[in-house]
Structure formats: C-alpha cells, structure tokens
Amino acid sequence: xxxxxxxxxxxxxxxxxxxxxxxxxxxxxxxxxxxxxxxxxxxxxxxxxxxxxxxxxxxxxxxxxxxxxxxxxxxxxxxxxxxxxxxxxxxxxxxxxxxxxxxxxxxxxxxxxxxxxxxxxxxxxxxxxxxxxxxxxxxxxxxxxxxxxxxxxxxxxxxx
Amino acid sequence: xxxxxxxxxxxxxxxxxxxxxxxxxxxxxxxxxxxxxxxxxxxxxxxxxxxxxxxxxxxxxxxxxxxxxxxxxxxxxxxxxxxxxxxxxxxxxxxxxxxxxxxxxxxxxxxxxxxxxxxxxxxxxxxxxxxxxxxxxxxxxxxxxxxxxxxxxxxxxxxxxxxxxxxxxxxxxxxxxxxxxxxxxxxxxxxxxxxxxxxxxxxxxxxxxxxxxxxxxxxxxxxxxxxxxxxxxxxxxxxxxxxxxxxxxxxxxxxxxxxxxxxxxxxxxxxxxxxxxxxxxxxxxxxxxxxxxxxxxxxxxxxxxxxxxxxxxxxxxxxxxxxxxxxxxxxxxxxxxxxxxxxxxxxxxxxxxxxxxxxxxxxxxxxxxxxxxxxxxxxxxxxxxxxxxxxxxxxxxxxxxxxxxxxxxxxxxxxxxxxxxx
Numbered sequence: 395x396x397x398x399x400x401x402x403x404x405x406x407x408x409x410x411x412x413x414x415x416x417x418x419x420x421x422x423x424x425x426x427x428x429x430x431x432x433x434x435x436x437x438x439x440x441x442x443x444x445x446x447x448x449x450x451x452x453x454x455x456x457x458x459x460x461x462x463x464x465x466x467x468x469x470x471x472x473x474x475x476x477x478x479x480x481x482x483x484x485x486x487x488x489x490x491x492x493x494x495x496x497x498x499x500x501x502x503x504x505x506x507x508x509x510x511x512x513x514x515x516x517x518x519x520x521x522x523x524x525x526x527x528x529x530x531x532x533x534x535x536x537x538x539x540x541x542x543x544x545x546x547x548x549x550x551x552x553x554x
Numbered sequence: 555x556x557x558x559x560x561x562x563x564x565x566x567x568x569x570x571x572x573x574x575x576x577x578x579x580x581x582x583x584x585x586x587x588x589x590x591x592x593x594x595x596x597x598x599x600x601x602x603x604x605x606x607x608x609x610x611x612x613x614x615x616x617x618x619x620x621x622x623x624x625x626x627x628x629x630x631x632x633x634x635x636x637x638x639x640x641x642x643x644x645x646x647x648x649x650x651x652x653x654x655x656x657x658x659x660x661x662x663x664x665x666x667x668x669x670x671x672x673x674x675x676x677x678x679x680x681x682x683x684x685x686x687x688x689x690x691x692x693x694x695x696x697x698x699x700x701x702x703x704x705x706x707x708x709x710x711x712x713x714x715x716x717x718x719x720x721x722x723x724x725x726x727x728x729x730x731x732x733x734x735x736x737x738x739x740x741x742x743x744x745x746x747x748x749x750x751x752x753x754x755x756x757x758x759x760x761x762x763x764x765x766x767x768x769x770x771x772x773x774x775x776x777x778x779x780x781x782x783x784x785x786x787x788x789x790x791x792x793x794x795x796x797x798x799x800x801x802x803x804x805x806x807x808x809x810x811x812x813x814x815x816x817x818x819x820x821x822x823x824x825x826x827x828x829x830x831x832x833x834x835x836x837x838x839x840x841x842x843x844x845x846x847x848x849x850x851x852x853x854x855x856x857x858x859x860x861x862x863x864x865x866x867x868x869x870x871x872x873x874x875x876x877x878x879x880x881x882x883x884x885x886x887x888x889x890x891x892x893x894x895x896x897x898x899x900x901x902x903x904x905x906x907x908x909x910x911x912x913x914x915x916x917x918x919x920x921x922x923x924x925x926x927x928x929x930x931x932x933x934x935x936x937x938x939x940x941x942x943x944x945x946x947x948x949x950x951x952x953x954x955x956x957x958x959x960x961x962x963x964x965x966x967x968x969x970x971x972x973x974x975x976x
Contacts, residue, residue: 420558422556422557423556424556424591428591429591429593429608430556430591431593432558432593432606433595433657434604452658454658455658468556470556470558472559472560474560479560483557483558483559485555485556516796516820517796522600522601525602525603526597526604544560546562546577
C-alpha cells in the first residue's frame, strides 16, 4: 500500500532537474475502479523539507484528477526535460489543494520560461507551444514516497 | 500506485483501436497485465490541441502489418543515428479506444478551419506531369508543382543505383544546398525504409524523435562498447527538419525512386498530405516509366563528329582524375561524382580528348560495353541528369547540354587532362 512507504527526501540532482530543467509535467491518478487519469502539471515548488512538492493543475482540465486525489490520495508525477528527454517520476500521497500563493506564481512563471526555451529548440512557435498552459490553475500538494529514473533507455524504471 | 510514462509512438489502427510502442518500460507492462486500463494524452503537433484517450489493453503484437508499421516508424528514426540494431520495438500494444475527448481549454481557432479542396490542384499537377517528355523536365515540373500547388516547398527525389543498394538524390527544390548526388542506403532512415517497405513513411516530429533516439544511444554508449553502433547517416535536406514524409515512386510495384518532403514545422504532414503525395508520386512514377520505355525504344542515332576548338588547346588546364576502384571522378582534386555517372564522364572526357568529339547520343553510351550498364533497366537517363546537375553545381567550365531527344553535347571551356588511377 502507498501508505506503507516512508517519505522520500529528494536528492540534489533530482531537485535541480525539477526546478531548472523541467519543461513539461504529467500528473497521474486513478479512481476507485482503477481507471487512470492524466493531466498536466505546472510550476513545481519543492518545500523546505525536501519531501513535499506543490504544483499547479488546471481546475477545469484537472477536475477528475482533483476528484481522484481527494478520494484515493495516490499520485504519480513525471518531470520531463523535452530536449534531452531526461525524465524523473515521483510517486506519493496527496496532502491538500488550494489557491496559488505568490511562490506558486513565481514557480509557474519559471517553468513557463524553461518551456519557452525548450520549445524554441524543437522549432515550435512559442505562441503555439504555450497553449498547453492552464488558464485556471489550482495548487495541489503531495508528499514524495518513491522516485524513479524514467529517461528512455536501458535504465528506465530504475529506482532513484 | 498510478504510473505515468512518455511514449514515442501512438498509432491509429482503426476507428476503435490504437497501437502503442512497447520499448523499454517493463513497469508499464506489468501494470497493464494486472489492470488493463490506460489513458493517453495526445498533442496535435501543429496546433497543440490536446486529447485524452481512455483505453483498454487487448493484446501485444510482435508481428503483422500493425507491428510492422510501428516498427518502420521507430526504425526510421533509429537508423538516422545508427541505432538500428539496438533501438528496437519489442511489441505493439493494442488498445481499444473507449473514449476520446478534447482537453478543456486552449482550443485554437485555426484547428477549426475547413480543409481545402485538393482535387483541382491534383488535376493541375497530373496535367503538368503527363505533358513532360523527358526525365529532367518531369522532375523539375513535379517538384515545382508540389510547391506551387500544395505548398510543399522543400522536396527531393532519389533514384536507386544499379545494385539497388543505395538511393541517390537526383533532383531537389527549396534547400540551401541541392544535395544532388547525396546517397542514402536502401533500408536505412525514413527515405531508405520507404524504398524497402514500398510504403509511405511520415514523421510528425522529427526533431523530438531524433532527440529521443540520441538519448537512448548515449545511455547505451555509457554502458557498453561502441563497436555495435554503425556510422550515422547524414539526412539530406533541411538541417532543422521537424517533419518528413517519404513516398516511394512505384510503377507496377517496381521501385523507380523515392519522393521526400521536408518541413521545419512540426506536424506539417498529415494523413491527407500523405495521400496527396502518394497520388503525385504514382503519377510521377508512371510518367518516368513511360519516358524510360520510349528512350529505350528510340532508333540509334549517329553522333556528329565534331572536333576540338582552339579555345581548348590554350589557357589553363584542369586535371580530371578517375579512380577505377569506385569510378569516382575528381576535377582539380575536388570530388565530383562516382559510380555509373563517374564511368560515363570518364568515357565522355576520354572520347573528347582522344577523338576530338563533343557530340554524343544516349544510345552509344547505352551500347558501350566498357560502361557495364545492366542489360535491363540501365537507368541511363537518371545518371546523365545527375551528372549534368553535379557538373552545373561544381564546374563552371564544363557543361553537358541536351541537343535533342537522346542527344547531348559536352562543352569544355578549359584544356583538360585525364588521368586514370587504380
């Protein structure tokens, strides 16, 4: 069970990847019938305990995700660098949701800038690439229990 | 616990099914076998509209047409950077699509635009192609028409060599460098695979897939010896190509070449573009076949016996080196051409220097046993076009000029010296 895992302290390398390099984030949840739901996440903030993360999802596009989190608590989040494809997946437990604080808006803007730079490298016009940004963000907080290497290749799936 | 992964390929199988590439993620495999429910988030490359597909896992295919199509796509990307033997598809996971819905918000207006009527443009293109009486005109008209009528501004055509081991570029349009003479091994890369598979291959996001492959390659290089990695094949065309579509030129299932379209725009080529290119390629191939048949049936012409002018007996002299090992030809130590076109050029220059003759016919070239042209489908016209275009690009003092159907003249504005080397 998810609750049996101790909380995980995110390493310095993973923290740097999440904050400095992440262009896109996917948030995975599931309901009581094990039906999965994916939505995009934005603007991660690692809290001082290094075990808890705040990030934003769209209130409208992530409605089912929010419902699942309140019912089931389990969450999986991938942090993806779109140019070198480095990807880390964190799994853990949902703690709470709420309005964005100033720090969340700063984190949101920071990731927006990272994504803009990565979109340029891919040859994607910025005004098109940023269409996936949510217009109605809401903050969710989760505690990290497990971390996995998910960069495509032979090491994919290894525990960090 | 839920599990989220990024995938490189999601392919539509039919109106109710999609195939997902199974490559590296064993955890996803284990999850699917325990709980066959999945959801995929798709992004339309050109507009960034997002769609959620709710899926139910049915089976994994390791052979058959669906698996092959998925494998071709992955192979094409992998071979571009020499990863063909490592970056392999383990299976095509087949899912039933239970539901497909657009993600709320961010629906761009241009996605709602109606599709243009392409029938009129196709009519105009096929009319232009059927009017062409020789291969050179056909290639130019074809690529010009694809640009002016459909907006495919970056295109090139490759034709197979005598052994059908390589394709070489014979015509191009819309690139900084024409790339004429560049080669791609048949079976490798998007272009090479389109030839072997006799099937169009489309890549919606070439840059992303290339990054993906390179990353896996670097991971494998970190873990083992580099001997298993073959040399990287340079992609002809745009340096920043994001989208590519390669379509075989087939006549009676005989491969006459490959038509390749490139774009710097991600997601530029859709299913509709693939069908348009297929129709254009079929028309080009049929016209090519007719032109080649007509050329082979022409009665033999007697070449004129012209003599060298005085302009070629004074002034600067250029050295033409011919290497027998691969029939490569260098002009003043600059590479020009190799293979069959190299043999043809050596013969022309040799005849020009020894007999003083500058007028030639395709027929006499075709009948010259020293050139070792195959008895059937010698593709002489394509070699002459390649030779002429390479000379145009590389030598301003040499020229091959058409003087009528099946005839050409070799002009040299400098004195020439021919040297044969092993």
